Amino acid sequence: MTYPSVTANLWGNIIASMHNGVIVVNSDNQITLMNESAQRLLSVQDDEWKGKSIKSLIPHSRMHEVLEGGEGSIGEKMVISGRACMVNRTPLYENGERVGAIAVIQDISEMDHYQNLLKQMxxxxxxxxxxxxxxxxxxxxxxxxxxxxxxxxxxxxxxxxxxxxxxxxxxxxxxxxxxxxxxxxxxxxxxxxxxxxxxxxxxxxxxxxxxxxxxxxxxxxxxxxxLNDLKKELEKAHTFSQIQNNRYTIKSEETEQTLIFRSPQIIKVYEHIKQVAPYPTSILLYGPSGTGKEVMANLIHDLSERREQPFIKINCGAIPEQLLESELFGYEAGAFSGASRNGKIGLLELADKGTVMLDEIAELPLALQVKLLRVLQERQMRRIGGTKSRQLDIRIVAATNQDLRHMIKSGKFREDLFYRLAVVEIAIPSLAERQEDIAPLMDHYFAYFCRQYRIDKQMTHEAKEMLKKYHWPGNVRELRNLIENMIVSVPAKMIEPVHLPLHIQDQSQSDSFFTLKVRVQQFERRIINEVVEKNSSLRKAAEQLGIDHSTLVKKLQRWEKDNKSDR
CATH class of the missing domain: 3.30.450.20 (PAS domain)
Known part of the structure; x- marks a missing residue:
């Protein structure tokens, strides 16, 4: 193969400068030309490749097929010197005669690397x-x-x-x-x-x-x-953590707040609550103080679709009037002197999607009654110092022990607000009106506080009967507090009538509830129980009492039987 010198030099420079490897073989499959790219790929130096068979450098070379058949191949993938390559082969002719073949080799290993990297990206x-x-x-x-x-x-x-x-x-x-x-x-x-x-x-x-x-x-x-939702929830959580129990509380799962009843009056109330609780309508609970209006409000919330949402209880009579508005409605930053520079979320906004119990609603000032009415009518509120109204979805459960209709006549309560709050009215009877509930309530609180304080105590049948006959002017709250007081204050393991408060004993005496014989039996029982507790065995206790051991055992067995029959 001969070229004019200029042409040969030109082709030589072109081939030498190519990025792809170029190998030319003669008809005997011997290498006659190899550019630097191919030399680097095959790791050969200087002219040591000249005249060698291409098979010695690329054992699986297929250049011989091109020499024999005269047909080229394009885009064949091969591994050469451990690198992935793309090979194009074509026969080489001179004066119409096939004199050799030329291979162009492209190293595609880097290309595959970049393609994999691109896929990863x-x-x-x-x-x-x-x-x-x-x-x-x-x-x-x-x-x-x-x-x-x-x-x-x-x-x-x-x-x-x-x-x-x-x-x-x-x-x-x-x-x-x-x-x-x-x-x-x-x-x-x-x-x-x-x-x-x-x-x-x-x-x-x-x-x-x-x-x-x-x-x-x-x-x-x-x-x-x-992110805005998270910010709002964070703001709520921060406000929850600052709640003071003497002002308002968030619903908790206290077992002492369980609704306990047996009387037909409370059964009727319970059925009424089950009927109206699923609906978002406002409810007014009214009845004497201590009857359990908060427990009923808990029940309303638990039976509603809002049970997983906040339940905030606000005692309108416990928050100072000058603070009540900012507590209920919140305020924007710099709304007034002394306001937090970050502003504050109000309790109504805090309870969004949930339930608010407004306890002692009769204590709400007239000025705030107007603002609360607007919230109930428009379902939105505005913080103090704010210009933007906020949508509000809350269910109001109000509670009072006062006659709101009488307060309306005297101008102390707004009539329009009353009708917004009292869409459903539920009266909670006093404990004296539902005496069937006294015994189960006593048993519940007695067991609760014994577990709470890890104390093992019992109450005699006579003490229970005395408590069941008491008129309970403080209602369930008084009963609860009395049971807790006896659990922690009475040193004896058996609570006798003599351990009950004097005003309860006096009422029993005035009602001639116990005969002289019964009173003597109570006194005897209290003395025996005290001696038994102080001695390590019944035999020693009997000796100290001056009675036979068998007599002491019979008395204790009889009293134990009486207690079990009363449970």
């Missing part, structure tokens, strides 16, 4: 929880990920290939951070409104090429709706 982008939006230097959408589709509701098919200017004009976004980055060539963050409905925070990042030119803009998108 695409996977990272695709599975990012932030939305990703990519545009080129012309502002044309190149790529969006699944998170962006989920955040915005837009499909990538309607975005990719489209100009940001056109998408803005069609209302997809109110402004484009990508266009701002292309203009200013720096990182920019803005709040963007998507489709006129949702606010997101977007951050555009410029990507420059090796020459410093702006190649593309990669934008991260985060839905701040969830």
């Amino acid at each position: 695409e996977s990272i982008i695709e599975f990012s929880t932030d939305g990703i939006y990519v545009v080129d230097q012309e502002g044309v959408t190149m790529q969006v990920n699944t998170a962006y589709e989920e955040i915005t509701g837009f499909r990538r098919e309607e975005l990719i290939g489209r100009r940001m200017v056109d998408l803005m004009s069609e209302g997809y976004f109110d402004q484009s951070v990508s266009l701002l980055v292309l203009e200013r060539k720096q990182r920019i963050s803005i709040i963007q409104r998507i489709g006129g409905k949702k606010d997101v925070i977007v951050t555009g990042n410029p990507v420059f090429d090796e020459q410093g030119g702006l190649e593309m803009v990669v934008t991260s998108v985060r839905d701040i709706t969830h």
Whole structure:
């Protein structure tokens, strides 16, 4: 094969400068030409390759097939010197005669590496929880990920290939951070409104090429709706932690607050509550102090669809009047002198989606009655010093031991508010009106406080009978407090009538409830129990009492039998 010298030099320079490896063999499959790229690939130096069979360097070479058949091959993948390569082969002719073959070898191992790297990067982008939006230097959408589709509701098919200017004009976004980055060539963050409905925070990042030119803009998108919800929940949690029990409480799962009843009066109340609790209507509970209105309010909340939401109890009579408005409605930062610089969420707002119990509602000042009425009518409220009304979804359960209708006539309670609160009225009878509930309530609280304080005590049949005959002016609250007092105050393990408060004993005496014989038996029982507790055995106790051991055993067995029959 002969060329003019200039042409040969030109072809030699072209082949030598090629990035791909080039190998030329003659008709005997011996190497006659190899450029530097091929030498580097095969790790040969200088001219040691000249005249060698190509099989000695590439054992699985198929150049002989081209020499024999005269047909080339394109794009065949081979592994040469441990590297993935793409090989093109073609026969070489001179004056119409096949004189050899030429192979062009492209090292694609790096290309595979970059392709794998690209796939990894695409996977990272695709599975990012932030939305990703990519545009080129012309502002044309190149790529969006699944998170962006989920955040915005837009499909990538309607975005990719489209100009940001056109998408803005069609209302997809109110402004484009990508266009701002292309203009200013720096990182920019803005709040963007998507489709006129949702606010997101977007951050555009410029990507420059090796020459410093702006190649593309990669934008991260985060839905701040969830962040706003988290901020609101955090604010609520912070306020919950500051609640003072002497003012208001959040519903707790105290077992002592369990509704215990046997009387037909409370059965009727319970059935009424079961009927109305599922509905969001306002309820007014009224009855004497201590009858258990708070327990009934708990029951209303538990039987409603709001059971998993906040239940806040506010004692309107326990909060100073000058603080009550800010406690109920909250305030904005700097609303008044001494206000927190961060503002404060109010109790009504805190209970959003839940239930509010307004205990002692009759104590609510007239000025706040007007504001509460507006909340019930408009289902929204405004913090003190605020200009923005907030939607509010709360269920009001009000409670009082006063006659609100009488207060309306005397001008101390608003009639319009009364009818808003008393959509459903439920009267809670006094304990004296439902004596069937006294015994189960006593048993419940007695067992509760024994577990609470880890004390093992019992109450005699006579003491129980005396308590059942008592008129309980303080209702359930008085009964509860009395039982707790006896559990912790009486040193004896057996509570006798003599251990009961004097006013209860006096009432029993005035009612001639016990005969002289019964009183003597009570005194005898109390003395025997005290001696038994102080001695290590019944035999020693009998000796100290001056009675036979068998007599003592019979008395104790009889009293134990009486106690069991009373349970």
